[in-house]
Amino acid sequence: MKYWLVKSEPEVFSFEDLKGRKDQITFWDGVRNYQARNYLRDEMKKGDQVLFYHSNADPLAVMGICKVVKEGYPDHTQFDIDSYHYDIKADPKNPTWFMIDIKFVKEFKTPVTLQEIKSNPKLKKMQLVARGNRLSVLPVKKEEFDEIVKMGQQK
């Protein structure tokens, strides 16, 4: 099993939105970065645990945990001319972009803020806090995942 972190702008889709879904599942569409695409398509497996992070938000924080319930499959929005994520170069026979389905697992008692992550020596090496990182899907080490979950359970 692997561990991941996904970013979302809560204005667009928040952790509360995921929690509020009838089946608490959503497809993770709109990723248009090749490296993130490779993670979605090739490496994220059913049952993998995922931290849900709010970017461009207040607070900037990991809100809780979700998990992969469906592995990489073509992102239909690349072919939808009305979609913001439409990609004129995408070929239906050989899709460029992929998505996964994730399901709500648990909301943290307290969101783990970016500042707390930055000030925790155990999390210094997280890709999330690496310089210039802009990927919306990132691998997380088990130790880092466990540490953040621990922080999220504290009052």
Place this chain on the structure above:
DNA sequence: GCCAACGTTGGC
């Protein structure tokens, strides 16, 4: 709203 960091595009 600013700007650093980075990815992508396109002219050559």
Place this chain on the structure above:
DNA sequence: GCCAACGTTGGC
């Protein structure tokens, strides 16, 4: 294949 210009991300 290089690299300048441009667009996007995301923290501040």
